Amino acid sequence: MKETSILVSFVALGLVFCAPVFAQENPPSPPPLNVVLGQKPLQLMDHQGRCALAERGQSPHVLEMNWPCQFSPDKQGKARVEMFNHTPIVLVMRSEPEPTPGTNCLTQTQAVRLINGKLETSVRMDTAGCGYGADQKVYVGLFDW
Numbered sequence: 001m002k003e004t005s006i007l008v009s010f011v012a013l014g015l016v017f018c019a020p021v022f023a024q025e026n027p028p029s030p031p032p033l034n035v036v037l038g039q040k041p042l043q044l045m046d047h048q049g050r051c052a053l054a055e056r057g058q059s060p061h062v063l064e065m066n067w068p069c070q071f072s073p074d075k076q077g078k079a080r081v082e083m084f085n086h087t088p089i090v091l092v093m094r095s096e097p098e099p100t101p102g103t104n105c106l107t108q109t110q111a112v113r114l115i116n117g118k119l120e121t122s123v124r125m126d127t128a129g130c131g132y133g134a135d136q137k138v139y140v141g142l143f144d145w
Contacts, residue, residue, distance in 0.1 A: 031070035031132075035079035037088050038114040044069055044092065051092060053112060055119065064124040065108040069094040072109075072132050082139040089113040089139040093132050105130035111142040 033044045043054045051069035052060035063069070071079035072091035082089045095107040107129055111122040122142035 029073075029077035031068075032073050032077065032079040033070060035071055035081065035090050037081065037090060037112070037119070038117075040114060040119070042090075042112075042119075044071065051094065053092070053119070053121075061119065061121065063092055063110050063121060065092070065094045065110065069108075070132065072134050082136050084136070084140045085145065087113050087115050089143075091134055091139060093134075095130060095132060097130075098128070104128045107131075109134065109138065109142075111139055113143060 035042050040055060045052050045054045045060060046067040047060045047062055049067055051063045051065045051067050053063060054060050069092050072093050074080035079090055090112050092110050092112060093107060095105045098104050098106055105128070107127045109125045109127065113120050113122075120143070125138070125142060
């Protein structure tokens with residue numbers, strides 16, 4: 001029994017010393033702000049405090065949320081693109097903690113699709129939850145098909 005508690009102590013001590021090193025070696029990825037939708041390179045930008053989608057040679061398309069925003073990331077941290085009926089779709093999201101004493105987040109989501117060569121944005125969806133992941137139903141369900 002005493003050997004087990006010594007082993008547990010050494011493992012805990014090792015975790016305490018290794019955790020800061022691991023955190024320094026693996027900093028969080030920056031949020032995805034660029035994506036190629038179909039053949040169109042797009043970038044999220046700050047447009048007078050609002051989140052906007054910039055397409056080369058076009059005026060910014062202002063979205064229904066404030067800056068900062070980001071694309072919903074895939075497992076590699078890049079913008080996740082979902083295909084539905086041969087149509088590429090991305091989600092733009094903004095999430096911030098609720099005011100104290102809240103423990104949730106206020107998250108805004110807006111989908112963008114490339115259909116018939118043109119960008120189209122969905123209505124904005126507001127939810128109370130933290131994080132930037134989403135099921136494919138969110139990508140598809142914000143549009144009329």
